[in-house]
Amino acid sequence: MATFEDIRLLRTTYLRGPSVWTYRPILEVWLDLGALEDHPSNQLPGFNERLTRWLPDLVEHHCGVGERGGFLQRLEEGTWCGHVLEHVIIELLNLAGMPAEFGQTRETSQRGIYRMVFRCPEEAVARVALAHGHRLIMAAINDQPFDLAAAVRDIKTAINDRYLGPSTGCIVAAAGERRIPHIRLNDGNLVQLGYGAAQRRIWTAESDQTSAIAEGIAQDKDFTKRLLASCGVPVPEGQVVASADEAWEVAQDIGLPVTVKPSDGNHARGVTLELSGEADIKAAFALAEPEGSEVIVERFIEGTEHRLLVVGGKVVAACRGEQVSVTGNGRDTLGALVHVVNQDPRRGPEQEYPLDWINLQAPAVQLELKRQQLTPDSVVPQGQEVLLQRNGNMAIDCTDEVHPDVAYYAQLAAKIVGLDIAGMDMILKDISQPMKAQGGAILEVNAGPGLLMHLKPTSGAPRPVGMAIVDHLFPRTEGGADSGRIPIVGIAGTQGNAFTARLVGWLLQLSGRLTGVASSEGMFLANRRTQAGSAAHWAGAHRLLTNRLAQAAVIQTTARSILGEGLAYDRCLVGVVTDMDGYEDLADHDVREPAQMARVLRTQIDVVLGEGAGVLNADIAPVADLARLCDGQVLLYSTDAGNPRLAEHRAQGEGRAVFTRAGQVILATGASERVLGTLATLSLPGGQQPDTAALLAAIAAAWAMDIAPELIAAGIKTFEYLA
Template sequence: MAKFNDIQLLRTTFLRGPSVWTYRPVLEVWLDLGELEDYPSNKIPGLNERLTSWLPDLIEHTCGVGERGGFIQRLEGGTWMGHVMEHVIIELLNLAGMPAEFGQTREISRRGVYRMVFRCPEEAVARVALEYGHKLLMAAINDEPFDLKPAVHAIKTAINDRYLGPSTGCIVDAASERRIPHIRLNDGNLVQLGYGAAQRRIWTAESDQTSAIAEGIAQDKDFTKRLLAACGVPVPEGQIVASPEEAWEVAQDIGFPVTVKPSDGNHARGVTLELSKEADIKAAFALAQPEGSDVIVEKFIDGVEHRLLVVGGKVVAATKGETVSVYGNGNATLRELVEVLNQDPRRGPEQEYPLDWINLEAGAVKLELNRQHVTPDSVIPQGQGVLLQRNGNMAIDCLDDVHPDVAYYAVLAAKIVGLDIAGMDMILKDVSKPMQGQGAILEVNAGPGLLMHLKPTSGAPRPVGMAIADHLFPREDGAGAGRIPVVGIVGTRNNAFISRLVGWLLQLSGKLTGVASSEGMFLANRHTQKTNTANWAGAHRLLTNRLAEAAVIQTTARSILEEGLAYDRCLVGVVTDMDGYEQLADHDVLEPGQMRRVMRTQIDVVLDEGEGVLNADLPEVADLAELCDGEVILYATGADNEFVAAHRANTEARHEGGRAVFLKGNNVMLATGTQERVLGTLEALSLAGGKRPDTSALLAAIASAWALDITPELIGAGIKTFEYQA
C-alpha cells in the first residue's frame, strides 16, 4: 500500500475564553489534508479496523448521529481525516483521564483545508494531545505500528504538570457549578475566584481569609498545643527536646508510651507512635529532626486517628485512619507482600490518591520493622502480621458519626488558632461519643489536603469544595456572587468612545470603574496605560484588579478569532456593527455574512439577568436579539425603525414591552413598550466643552448605561460632564 504524506498542521491557536466555537477554551488547528482530501475513511483499507482496535472506546462517541456508535457509523460511511483526528484526540484525552467532551471540524474555502477544534482547558496539554493524535492517525492511515501506552502516558504527564491539584480543583469546580468565574494566576494552585473587587483567592485549601499569623501559629505545634490547653481543649502533654538523650529523659518524665514528631512538619512525616524503648525513641528523634525546626516528645494517647475538616466555623467532613499491615503466606518476602499491597488502585502519590504507597526505605517504616525484628527480605510465616504504618492513612469517611461535642472542640480549636479552613488531627477512641476522657487534639493544620474527603476508601465522598466555595461566597449574596458589572463592546464604530463614556457613567453611579479600550486602560480617573488594551490581555489585567468594582471592555472581531473573550459572561453585551470583514481574510472571513458567527459571541455570553444592546439601524445586528439569554435594548437613529417598533410591541420577555433608545426629531427618547421619556435634545446632551459626539455612538452608550440601571437623570448629567479626548 502506498504511503500517504503527513497531514500538515498549518496553524494552531489556543482560544482562552468564549469564541466562535464554544464558551470554554479550545485549541483550534488548521489542517491541510493534501492528497488525503480524496481519501475519506471508507477508502483507506484497514483504517477503521486499526483505529477501533487501538481505541475501542471510539464506539462511545455519539458524534452528530446522537447515539452510541455514531462516530463508527460516520467512519464506515466515509468521513474526512480532519474529523477523524478530532475524535482520535478526544479519545486520547479521555484515556488520559481528562474528558474533552467537545470537538468540531469545518472545511474552509480552500480545498482540503479544515479548521479542527477540541476542548481543553490547558494549552500545553492540548498541544501534547494534538501531537500524539496526529501521530496515531498517520500510523493508522499508513498501516504502521503505534504504541498507545507512551502516548497516553505523555498526555497524563502533561496533565499532572499543568492541572490544578485535587484540593484547588474541587473548589474551582464547585465555584463553576455556582457560575462563579475563575482565573488561574500562576502555573501552580493560586486561583482567583470572581472578578475585580468581588474576587477571592485560593491556594490549595487556603483562602485570602487565611491569616498569615494563624498559619504561623498552626505550624508551631508546641505553641499551638499551649494555646489550645489554655482555652480548655484536651491536648497531649509534651515538650520540645534538643537531642536524642533529652528525648529519652523527657519520655521517662512524661510516662510511656510516647510519640516523637517534628514541631512543624506535615502529612505525618517524621511522626512515630507508641514508643517505650530508649533505642526506638532515639531513632525516632533522628527521623523527626530533618522534618521540622524542633522535635517534640509527647504522651501517646491510645485511640484512632481522625481528621476533621472545619470550614467557616463548621465541621464539613471527617475521616478516620487505620494501621497498615500485611500478612504472610509462608513463601513471600515482606518486599513481595508490599509490592502486592501497592498495586491497590487506591494507592499512589499522596496528592492524587487517598492512600500512599508504602515505601520500605522510608525511615518510619524501617523503624516499625526494626521494632518487629523483620527486614524487607524476611519471609513472613503463614498468617503472621507485620505492621508497616501506624498513621497517615485517614481515608475512611465518618462524618455522620461525629458527636456534637467532638465537632465543638474541632471548631473551637480552629477559632483559637484563627484559621477559617483547618484540618484537625484528633485521637479518639470513639468519634460518636463526647470528647472528654477519650480523646485529644493532636494538631491543627492550615491548608489541609482535601483528597481524603473527596475519595475516601470507604464511605461517602463529601462536597468539601462546595463548602469552601459557599464559605467564600455565601449563598445569601445571590446569583451574582463573585461578579462585578462587566460590559463587553464589539464593533468598529466609535467603540472606544462608547467604552469610555459608559465607564464614566458607571463611575458617577458610585462604582470604581475600569475601562480597557483601544485608547488604553483607565481606572477611575486615571489613564493607567496608553497603548491598545482592546484585547484579551487588557481585559484580563482589568478583571484581576482588586480595585475594579465594574469593568467596561472593548474587543474586536480579530481578538475573538485569535484569543477568545477574557470573561466567561457579561452583564451587558454591546454590538455596534459588523464591519471589517475585509481585514479578516486570514481567518477565512470573506464576506459580510460570515461576521455574524464572530460577532454573536458577544451576545452569546450575556447573563440571563443581563441585557444585550444592539444597533437596530443595521438589520444584521438587530437580528442577534434572538440569541441573547437576557433582555435586549435596541438603539436607532430614527423613530420609525421597524426593529424598534416590533421590539417595543413584544411583551414576551418584558410584559410592558421591549426597551429602546432612539432619536425622535432632535430628542433622545427612552422607551419601554408604549411608554416614552425624553432624555434630552442632542444639543443638551453635548459633552463637556460643547463637543457633539457621533449620534449612534451616543445612543449606544446611553442604552448601555440604561441597561446597567443607571438613572436617566444621572445619564444626562454625566454626558454633559464627560471630558473626552481621543
C-alpha cells in the same frame, strides 16, 4: 499500499474563553489534509480496523449521529481525516483521565484545509494530546506501529504537571456549579474565584481569608498545643527537645510510651508513635529532626487518628485513619507481600490516589520493621501480622458519626488558632463518643489541609468539601446575588466603540462603582488612564478583571480578538454590538464576506446573562437580528425614530429603545417615551459633539445598567473625553 504524507498542522491557537465555537477554552487547529482530501476513511485500506483496535472506546462517541456507535458509523460510511483526528484526540484525553467532551471540524473556503477544535482546560495538555493524536492517525493511515500506552502516559504526565491539584480542582469545580467564574493566576494552584472587587482567592485549601498569623501559629505545633491547652482544649502533654539524649530524658519524665515528631512538619513526615525503648526514641529523634525546625516529644495517647475538616467554623467532613499492615503466608517475603498490596488501584504516587504506595525503604517504616526484628527479605510466618505504618491512610469517611462534643472542640480549636479552613488531627477511640470522656486529644491544627481523603475515601461516602469552601467564601443569598461577579459591559464592533466604552465607564463611575475600562485607547480606572496603548484584547480585559479595585468593568473587544483569543470573561451583564464592519481584514480567519461577521460578533450576545441585556444597533439589520440569541432583555438603539425594527420591538410590550427624533434623544419602553435631552444639550464639556450612534449606544448601555436617566444626562455633560 500507498504511503501518505503527514497531515500538515498549519497553525494552532488556544482560545481561552468564549469564542465562535463554544463558551469554554479550546485548541483550534488548522489542518491541510493534502492528498488525504481525496481519501476519506472508507477508502483507506485497513485504516478503520487499526484505529478501532487501538481505540476500542471510539464506539462510545455518538458524533453527529446522536447514538452510541455513531462515530464508527461515520467511519464506515466515509469521513475526512480532520474529523477522525478530532475524535482520536478526544479519546486520548479520555484515556488519560481528562474527558474532552467537545470537538468540531469544519471546512474552510480552501479545498483540503479544515479547522478542527477540541476542548481542554489546559493549553499545554491540549498541545501534547494534539501531537500524539497526529502521530496516531498517521500510523493508522500508513499501517505503522504506535505505542498507545506511552502516548497516554505522556498526556497523563502533562496533566499532572499542568492541571490543578485535587484540592484546588474540587473547589474550582464547585464554583463552576454555582456559575462563579475563575481565573488561574499562576502555573500552580493560585486561583481567583470571581471578578474584580468581588473576587476571592484560593491556594489549594487556603483562602485569602486565611490569616498569615494563624497559619504561622498552626505551623508551630508546640505553640499551637500550648495555646489550645490554655483555652481548655485537650491536648497531649509534651515538650520541645534539642537532642536525642534530651528526647529520652523528657520521655521518661512524661511517661512512656511517647510520640516523637517535628514541631512544624507536614503530612505526618517524621512522626513516630508509641515508643518506649531508649534506642527507638533516639532513632525517632533522628527521623524527626530533618523534617522541621524543632522536635517534640509528647505523651502517646491510645486511639485512632482522625482528621476533621472545619470550614467557616463548622465541621463539614471527617475521616478515620487505619494502621497499615500485611499478614504473612509462610512462603513470601515481606517485600513480596507489600508488592501485592501496592497493586491496589487506590494506591499510587500522584495526588489523585487516596492511598500512597507503601515504601519499605522509608525511614518510619524501617523503624517499625526494626522494632519487630524484620527486614524486607524476611519470610513472614503464616498468619503473623506485620505493622508497617501506625499513621497515615486517613481515608475512611466517618462524617455521619461525629459526636457534637468532638465537633465542638474541633471548631473551637480552629477559632483559637484563627483559621477559616482547618484540618484537625485528633486521636480518638470512638468519634461517636464525647471527647474528654474517652481521653481523646487534638494533636495538630493544619492550615491548608488536603481534601483528597474527603473526596475519594477508601470507605464511606465522598463529601462535597469543595462546595463547603465555596459557600464559605461566597455565602448563598436570596436570588444568588453573591456569585463573585461584578457588572461587566462588553462592547464589540468598530464604530466609535472606544468613546462608547469610556462614556459607559464614566456613567458607571458616577453611579457609585469604581469602574475600570479596557479599550483601544488604553486602560482606565475611575476615568484616569493607567495604561497607554490598546487594551481591547484578551490580556487587557484579563488585567482589568484581576484588579481587586474594580467594582464594575467596561471591556471593548474586536472581531479579531474573538477569533484569535476568545473573550476574557465567561458572561457579562450587558453586551453591546455596534456594527459588523471589518471583515476585509479577517481573511486569515477565513472571514471573506460581510455575512460571516454575524457568527463572530454573536459571541458578545451569547454571553449575556439571563438577568442582563443585549444592546444592539437597530440601524444595521444583521446586528438587530442578534436579538434572538440574547438570554436577557434586548435594548435597541437607532438614529431613526421611524426604524421599523424599532417599532416592532416596542410593539412587543415592554421592549426598550433609545433613538433620536427631531434632534431629541428619547428613551422608550413600549409605547411610553421620555425625553433625555437634545443632541445639542447632551454635549461634552466645551460643546464637543460626539458621534450620535456612539452616544446612543452608551446611553442604552447605561440605561440597561439601571442608571437613572437624570444621571446619564448629567454624566454626558461632565465627561471629559481626551482620546
